[in-house]
Amino acid sequence: MGRFVKNVCFFLLIIATLGVATELFVRHIPNSYRYKDNWIKVNGSAVKTLVLGNSTIDNALSPSLLDSAFTFANSDQLLEYDDFILDKYSKYCPNLKNVILPLDYGNLFSEPYEERDGYQWYRAIYYQVYLDYKKHPIISKYNLEIANPLSARNKALQYIESLLYNKDIAYYCDSLGRTTQGRYDWKKEITDQDVARYAGGVVSKEYYEYNKGHVISIAKTCQEKGVRLILTTCPKWCLCVNALNQERIDSIRSFASQITNTFDNCYYKSYLKDSCFIYKRSFFRDETHMSENGCYYFTKRLLEDFEL
């Protein structure tokens, strides 16, 4: 038995060493979450407008065109994490005047990462590890990058690829927090299936109520700090708009109305069907995300509408 335990411990030691080395390597890879965490702690006092939300707003809004703005939006970021980010980092932004948050077809109805199938829960790790979001206990898979081997492997391979071929690092951002990956991608043809994929899907009422709760919490935080909360629904390509579930759109609108009536620091404007955007193909790099061209005009529009 002693010999068995000794040999197993030796074997496990090798595995553990490799595991630790891999974990450290993956954590060392530059990523936008750590960048934003560091940036805002150092430069937060200069921030007047903070952008939260997911890839929709990240593609649609350029903080460089606004006055003293920074984006803490991330791909597929859920409202729960927007709430956490505002709660944690607003204290580094004493001059904060505006928070921009999308009320979206995606984020209001999304399920938590932990309830997603397969490897799709990996984003929960980023908030836990890089932003110190203490949602899960220390001994949990959410504290280890290598606990999701697929995402860790992918990150590592893309980093090595960027070093070897002098490419941009994937999952990184520019100096004001906007994600660089995919920004200049262009989908040649937006098909009915692409649109149906985005528009379809069964929605759980439980998740809708859960996400609404976080928006209300964000609104309260903004009210306490005397900050304006600008809620917006970004434009989408016209084919996509036509395919969206009308009941869900009505839910978004009615909730936005409820929020703006309850909190006087909250404002809402929907650009979902704004004809200045939705019919111009050059404004959309795919069915839901705006291109750089579209981003420029949408940011200018927001600037005018809300005097940012």
Place this chain on the structure above:
Amino acid sequence: MIFNSLDFILFLPIVFFLYWFLQNRLRSQNFFVVIASYVFYGWWDWRFLILIAITSLSSFVCGVIMERAEKVTERKACNFFNIVLNLGILATYKYYDFFAENLAALIKSICGYELDWITLNLILPVGISFYTFQALSYSIDVYKRKITATKDPIDFFAYISFFPQLVAGPIERATNLLPQFQKSRTFDYGKAVDGLRQMLWGFFKKIVVADNCAILVDATWAHYQEQSGLTLIIAAVLFSFQLYCDFSGYSDIAIGTARLFGINLKKNFDFPYFSRNISEFWRKWHISLMTWFRDYVYIPLGGSRCSKAKLIRNIFIVFLLSGLWHKPNWTYIAWGGYHAALISILVLLNVKTKYEHTVAYNRVLPTLKETAMMLITFILVVISRVFSRAETIGQAFDFIRCSYKNIAVQAPLFFFPQESLPHSVPFVIVIGLTVLIVIEWLQRNKEHALDIGGGHFYEQTMGKVVHILLHPNYDLFICQR
């Protein structure tokens, strides 16, 4: 608790050390097995423990009564009661909603009357199909006087709830497992190391092959109508490997874990994708379940000792029940029917389906004929997997239709159903499948893929390598004569 989780990684060493700490106290050791197994099972939901306790208790008590009963009618009644009770529990949790929904749909189509209220939406307890069958096999064997009923409830509860095989098999027979709990176990270094190797292989199959295949398979199935025919065929093949690696990987981990505790579980998968015909396939796939159906359904119905018509009837009954056992869904019933039909064809054509040895026995490579037979059998199995994967029979047929209808549509250069998927997945799958097939082929005559004999494997191998280096003219083939 699942095997590939942090919880299990912490659970196993604690249980291992405490178990062997109690090595000289058999009853305490068995009692500890029961506690540990109930903790393992209750980790999902403690309420499930009530059901497994009921099954264990009823089977144990019935066993004791049957052992004491002298009249056949008493034994029959007791056995019947136990079967009805346990199958009743299984049927309620697993099959009630399926039949209720179908009945409601039927009534609605006939008279338009809505009967949605009759479904109960019960949560299916994990592993209920496995431990129920395990308990029933004990009860039936005691009734038939094949085994003596145990009078020790702790031994029996340990037999039913032994955690490595509790949630996904193998379905153990009392003749194999129960005696192992009734006698002392001593720690065996070789057995434990071999168990760890088997666990390692199981984890490799599950984490490297199955989980990566699942990503591509799920992405393809989500939008299968848009994919090329080649993509769909590849997805069907990958799903076959995913299912095999998931299921057999879990069995390997279970068997390997049991060996750490000095318990030998029966082999559940015998490299089934190297089968030369569908009949051989079913002797190598989920062996514990198929032998259960053979012994408790097929043989009592007459087995193969009856007319051909009855033989085929028996085959269909077994496979339809097997399909239903897997999942209460028409697709699985169709899957069972498909396999029954294939075996029936072999029976009707009097094709030789049993072989003395495994394929390519004493050879490294199979003959062309053997290769063709394995490929044909594999293709037939892959077709059935479409039914396993589909939500409805219509979807299964639609998938098959799309696979040849879209065959002319250009497939991506590197199989990639969706741009958002990580690029490394196909690469890992190719490497993983290559390693899987090569190692399992080379080890097809062994107990498991990493069964490399006694503890002197490394010394012998290193010895051979050193000898070859010191004697450059050494003829490698001499040692193989």
